[in-house]
Amino acid sequence: MSNNDNNLLHGKAVVSGVGQSQVGRGIGRSGIDLTAEACLRAIADAGLTPDDIDGLATYPGGNFVGGFSGASSVEIHDVLGLKTKWHLGTGETGGQLGPIMDACIAVASGRVEHVLCFRSVWEYSAQQGLSRASTYANVTRADRFREWTSPYGAPSASTWIALYAQRYMHEFGLTREQLAQIALTCRANAVLNPNAVYRAPMSMDDYLNARMISEPLCLFDCDVPCDGAVAVIISRKEATAGLPRHGVTVEAIGASLLQRHTWDQRIDLTTMAAHDCTQEMWKQTSLKPADVDIMELYDGFSYLTLQWIEAFGFCEHGEAGRFVEGGERIALTGQLPLNTQGGQLSGGRLHGLGFLHEACVQMWREGGDRQVAKDVEVAAVGAGGGPVAGCMLVSLRA
């Protein structure tokens, strides 16, 4: 742990267990069923019982169309019969990892000891195999932030992110072949992951010949809606004595939003809120980008992963395309493996928390065929896109 004056958590927050439900398309189970499965697995993985859980946190909470939330915090509180001192379900925070960061603060402050954190999606079933935007197709009037995009035939984040990607290509010469390395790397890792949704090998030709969705993004640049849930237990370090796991320490967290929460007014269209929150995160730790062993970075759309790579400081601004070119550096056997479970592009759109889950799996060396051979002591985890972003640095250091 860091002696840095800006340190927020002082090593007091650890991941003590993780769990994932069955994940897939058309598996015929309810969101609450899958979420309960992931939660009970995580609790058992930590060596705890549901009665040990005194905090509960999830993104984004309930009441969303299109299966964006498979279960709310209070639904899971009820079905698992929990007794908590603190619970939270919100989407208005530093991305999908926001509630997990709040759970870290809650345990570090001594408010609670073991927080059950989950992210649940039921998008495949709710959308009947179509897209999230399809759930808005019957809307005839758009308000709030959709007022500015839906009238222009742009109801999907694929368009909003394509606009950023096009500008980055214009300014820095990013090519489709470079961008392809995100999808190809994820697929190569998913081939080795029995829980991934898409496991057939993918070639550069497959990628370049895929149907365009929102130019310059093609089908394989967009993640795949699925049903499933991920849970992690965030514990107060002092409360983990005697538990089976060597807890993964949360070194630093970042949720800064230094510009307006919009998709089109950011001053520099070649950066995102990811750049804001990583700045805050690095100030809390003595660790440097060169200390990071693996990258578990959000790929709801492939271009977002390039943004996270440069936001974390693994390369200079504008260099992300050249950094991933050829794919060797970010492969499982490379210097800085990326999205070792297959990401969301091939592993399934578990929406953010899957990256923290996989970082812990790799640190505990339980990745099976996809386990990174080298020691994994520090992992970078980032989730979100556009004005939505949150990041964490986790390690095996005591």
Next chain:
Amino acid sequence: MSEQLYVPPELRVLPDPSMESKAFWTGGAEGQLLIYRCRACTQFFHPPAPVCFRCRSTNVGPEAVSGRATVATYSINRHPWYPSFPPPYIVAIVEIDEQPDVRLTTNIVGCSMEAIHVGMQVEVLFEHCDDVWIPLFKPSDPYAAIESASTSNETSPA
């Protein structure tokens, strides 16, 4: 050469204007693109809001701008999100001439898919649907609308 023909979609999802955005969506009735401006710091901003996010003055309101803008970025949309709005069509972010950090997400119409490029000069037009006038943009130079981007003058990054 003639201007690219623009055929409006059968149906757009229309905005449900707020008290602040009503001017933006109805200014087209008078042929005006109305953008919120702060009378204290004189800066424009978008989307419209009751407070200037820069200086926090509440002395703000809609003001007509020239309607001339530059394409900051674009995406050729190929996926049929709406049955009544068939692809391909161009979604773009444009920067208004008066103040380039004020951007509008919009459609570029009357422009071929080959001709659209970052840096293209465009001007507003309005599509009247029910009680709103949707601001759209078209190339200022009708020749640029059909000339492929690779043969036009290279534009430098802003």
